[in-house]
Amino acid sequence: MSDKKKKASKANEQSVGHSGYSIQPGKETILSGMQPTGALHIGNLEGALRNWVDLQDSYEMFCCIVDWHALTAEFKDTAGLKDRIYVMAVDWLASGLDPEKCAIFIQSEVRAHAELHLLLSMMISVPTLTRLPTYIEKKDEQGMDSYGFLGYPVLQAADILVYGAHKVPVGKDQSKHIWLANDLAKRFNHYYGPTLVEPSTLLTKIPLIPGTDGKKMSKSMDNHIAITASEEETSAKLKRMFTDPQKLRKNDPGRPEVCPVYKLHEVYSASENIAETIAPQCRSGELGCVDCKMRLAKNLNETLAPMREKRVEIEKNTGFIWDVLRDGAVKANERTEIVMDNVRSAMKMKYHD
Numbered sequence: 001m002s003d004k005k006k007k008a009s010k011a012n013e014q015s016v017g018h019s020g021y022s023i024q025p026g027k028e029t030i031l032s033g034m035q036p037t038g039a040l041h042i043g044n045l046e047g048a049l050r051n052w053v054d055l056q057d058s059y060e061m062f063c064c065i066v067d068w069h070a071l072t073a074e075f076k077d078t079a080g081l082k083d084r085i086y087v088m089a090v091d092w093l094a095s096g097l098d099p100e101k102c103a104i105f106i107q108s109e110v111r112a113h114a115e116l117h118l119l120l121s122m123m124i125s126v127p128t129l130t131r132l133p134t135y136i137e138k139k140d141e142q143g144m145d146s147y148g149f150l151g152y153p154v155l156q157a158a159d160i161l162v163y164g165a166h167k168v169p170v171g172k173d174q175s176k177h178i179w180l181a182n183d184l185a186k187r188f189n190h191y192y193g194p195t196l197v198e199p200s201t202l203l204t205k206i207p208l209i210p211g212t213d214g215k216k217m218s219k220s221m222d223n224h225i226a227i228t229a230s231e232e233e234t235s236a237k238l239k240r241m242f243t244d245p246q247k248l249r250k251n252d253p254g255r256p257e258v259c260p261v262y263k264l265h266e267v268y269s270a271s272e273n274i275a276e277t278i279a280p281q282c283r284s285g286e287l288g289c290v291d292c293k294m295r296l297a298k299n300l301n302e303t304l305a306p307m308r309e310k311r312v313e314i315e316k317n318t319g320f321i322w323d324v325l326r327d328g329a330v331k332a333n334e335r336t337e338i339v340m341d342n343v344r345s346a347m348k349m350k351y352h353d
């Protein structure tokens with residue numbers, strides 16, 4: 001860690017929140033977030049959640065349901081937002097996130113995200129934002145090329161910096177998102193002195209989870225398998241899943257290396273030593289696709305069973321979910337207040353004692 005980084009980190013560590021909350025010394029901080037899309041699918045589970053669950057023991061972790069981000073696409077219709085937040089929180093808890101170990105909360109219940117977003121937005125030019133790959137890729141999908149959508153990456157940076165997060169767990173393809181947060185922290189520290197922690201990516205090896213059509217799994221493409229799906233629904237979805245297009249009949253030789261079903265076997269049937277069993281049987285034509293898919297369905301359902309059972313238990317107590325989110329917001333507010341106090345002092349904008 002450079003001297004500047006150490007100073008910024010130290011400035012936050014030394015502070016204590018109004019209710020006595022203090023940053024855990026010696027533990028680095030992680031910020032993770034997801035848009036409230038409702039029930040999660042196995043792509044979300046393997047791509048993010050399992051990793052978060054592993055990290056919660058070693059880091060001070062803040063897990064944020066980013067409802068303000070969701071508004072960039074659907075600001076007119078917010079009626080379903082509360083339900084989607086609730087379902088997502090249930091999935092997070094069922095997958096093993098523990099509110100005793102990490103703060104689980106809703107972004108808009110921690111107003112400091114918005115305050116830091118505003119301050120950081122003064123430090124970046126409009127042309128820089130319009131050159132960002134996400135803006136170029138997604139602007140045509142947006143109903144309106146809004147000011148909020150343009151500033152979305154700055155809000156994302158504020159989400160990270162307002163916790164003094166050292167690391168953000170992402171897959172390799174998302175590491176560019178952290179670049180702006182790091183750049184803005186550097187700019188702030190250059191103008192006002194070492195205050196904000198300059199975050200870095202915590203690169204994680206994410207298994208490839210293809211959708212039932214072989215493309216990236218996504219709810220909007222309706223090619224997903226939801227954690228909440230029943231065993232029957234899961235099996236039915238897998239039955240319709242794309243396979244090697246050259247294997248048309250049961251005894252045709254197949255190519256596991258191009259087959260999305262095989263990719264899921266790699267994740268969910270690892271205990272079967274598939275390279276020695278499924279792969280050669282597919283190549284020789286001994287194994288038909290229907291049987292292969294049903295083997296996968298069995299293994300996938302077995303893997304998801306404990307989570308599905310836990311989900312049902314958690315959902316019996318609606319109040320508990322909202323309590324978790326409220327308590328998480330209290331902790332998050334305490335943490336962000338420490339960082340924002342340092343930010344206001346650094347900017348000479350702390351006008352009263």
Ligand code: SF4
Nearest residue numbers: 254259261282289292
């Ligand atoms: S047998 Fe299995 S691995 Fe081979 S093409 Fe069919 S579904 Fe894919």
